[in-house]
Structures are given as C-alpha cells and as structure tokens.
Amino acid sequence: MVGVIGPNGGGKSTLVKALLGLVPYEAGEVEILGRKPRRRVRRLVGYVPQREEVDWNFPVSVFDVVMMGRVPALGLLRQPSRRDRELVTGALETVGMADHAEARIGELSGGQQQRVFLARALAQEAEILLLDEPVSGVDALAQHEIFDLLRRLQDRGKTVLVTTHDLTCVTERFNAALLLNRRVVAYGPPDEVFTPELLNAAYGSHLRIIDVGGRTVAIEEG
Ligand SMILES: Nc1ncnc2c1ncn2[C@@H]1O[C@H](COP(=O)(O)OP(=O)(O)OP(=O)(O)O)[C@@H](O)[C@H]1O
Numbered sequence: 001m002v003g004v005i006g007p008n009g010g011g012k013s014t015l016v017k018a019l020l021g022l023v024p025y026e027a028g029e030v031e032i033l034g035r036k037p038r039r040r041v042r043r044l045v046g047y048v049p050q051r052e053e054v055d056w057n058f059p060v061s062v063f064d065v066v067m068m069g070r071v072p073a074l075g076l077l078r079q080p081s082r083r084d085r086e087l088v089t090g091a092l093e094t095v096g097m098a099d100h101a102e103a104r105i106g107e108l109s110g111g112q113q114q115r116v117f118l119a120r121a122l123a124q125e126a127e128i129l130l131l132d133e134p135v136s137g138v139d140a141l142a143q144h145e146i147f148d149l150l151r152r153l154q155d156r157g158k159t160v161l162v163t164t165h166d167l168t169c170v171t172e173r174f175n176a177a178l179l180l181n182r183r184v185v186a187y188g189p190p191d192e193v194f195t196p197e198l199l200n201a202a203y204g205s206h207l208r209i210i211d212v213g214g215r216t217v218a219i220e221e222g
Pocket residue numbers: 006007008009010011012013014015182183
C-alpha cells in the first residue's frame with residue numbers, strides 16, 4: 001500500500017494518469033509488473049477516479065457500473081457471460097455493496113460510490129489498484145471503511161496506490177509513501193519519508209510541521 005502525497009499541483013493525479021496511459025509523458029518509462037504497458041498488461045490496473053471526474057447523474061445502476069470493469073476483457077459488443085456476472089457479484093460482495101446492486105449510482109453516499117468503483121476495478125480482475133483521492137469529501141467513518149477494505153485487498157495480494165492529502169493516514173496505515181512535487185522527492189517507509197527536511201523540500205511553506213510527543217505531525221495549509 002503506497003500513499004502518494006505532495007502539494008496541490010505536485011503531479012499526483014498526473015502520475016496516476018500516466019500510469020494508466022491517459023496522459024502522454026515526455027520522459028521516463030512506465031512498466032507494469034516489469035512489462036511494457038500494452039493493452040493486456042493495462043488490464044491488470046484498476047482505477048478509481050477522483051469524485052469530480054465522474055458524472056453522478058448518469059442514470060446507471062451499481063451493477064452496471066461494476067460490469068464496466070468487464071469491458072476490457074469483453075469488448076463493447078459481446079454480451080456478459082455467467083462468469084462476468086459472477087465476477088461482478090463477487091466484487092460487490094467484497095466491498096459490501098451487494099445489497100445495493102440495483103440502486104442508481106447517483107443515489108449513494110460518497111463512501112459507497114467509492115466502494116462501487118473499487119468493485120469495478122476488482123471485477124476487472126486488476127492486480128494493481130490506483131485510487132485518486134478516494135477519501136476526499138467522504139465522512140470519517142466511510143474513510144475508515146475504505147482504508148480497512150484496501151488493507152484487506154492488500155492482504156489478498158493486491159498492490160494499492162492511493163493519492164491523498166491525509167498525511168496522518170499515510171503514516172498510520174501505509175507501507176510506503178511517495179512524496180511528489182513535480183519529481184519524486186522521496187520514496188520509502190512513511191517513517192523515513194516524513195522527516196521535516198523532506199516534507200519541507202516538497203511542500204515548502206505550505207506545510208506546518210509540529211512535533212507531538214516525539215512524533216512528526218504535518219498540517220497542510222493553503
Ligand atoms: N511532472 C510533470 N510534468 C508536467 N506537468 C505536470 C507534472 N506534474 C504536474 N504537472 C501539471 O500540473 C498540473 C497539476 O497536476 P496534478 O493535478 O497532477 O496535481 P495533484 O498533485 O494531483 O494536485 P491536487 O492535489 O491539487 O489534486 C497538471 O496540469 C499537470 O499537467
């Protein structure tokens with residue numbers, strides 16, 4: 001579980017989109033599980049976009065949203081098979097949304113919507129899950145549920161990469177932190193990345209760093 005952190009405009013979303021092949025890159029290379037990101041390999045990467053990138057008024061059911069995860073394997077025209085339906089149902093059960101399969105996506109709470117998009121990635125049989133600010137605008141309880149779910153998925157062998165502004169959460173729950181400001185400032189265990197020097201290098205004056213009982217706490221400002 002990797003938390004991608006850094007100031008506004010630091011390139012967190014851009015990194016995720018470059019990994020997905022949604023934006024071009026001028027330098028560097030993307031490898032997924034050690035391979036060039038051709039279509040077959042990209043299928044192993046599931047994406048949960050930022051909430052504001054989704055049209056929540058689109059009249060589509062939860063089941064149909066999750067079925068979209070099968071499109072890369074199915075193509076647009078082929079009818080879903082029994083296995084596709086089973087994968088969708090299984091993914092909805094994993095994220096605790098099976099009872100809402102027939103609901104419209106727009107009717108759900110923010111946390112539930114995030115879990116449905118996570119189910120879409122699971123139905124795709126993705127091994128790597130990329131989530132762009134999954135807990136922004138989601139209440140505290142739902143945030144816990146999402147992070148607990150991500151932890152369970154990690155225990156099942158998934159790689160989870162999450163962009164977030166919640167630095168405390170990264171120190172408490174993630175194996176690694178990727179500190180980004182246009183370039184990688186630091187990458188490693190959160191304890192090693194969350195030093196005043198490295199955080200200052202990435203955030204400059206936008207971050208107030210305080211020491212609470214020997215622990216570094218960072219508060220993002222503006
Ligand atoms: N390494 C980079 N090369 C070129 N453009 C970049 C790079 N990093 C960021 N940008 C540009 O900066 C802008 C903001 O980047 P992005 O939205 O990815 O930042 P972010 O860290 O996700 O910010 P926020 O926390 O506000 O969501 C984008 O227009 C993007 O094109």
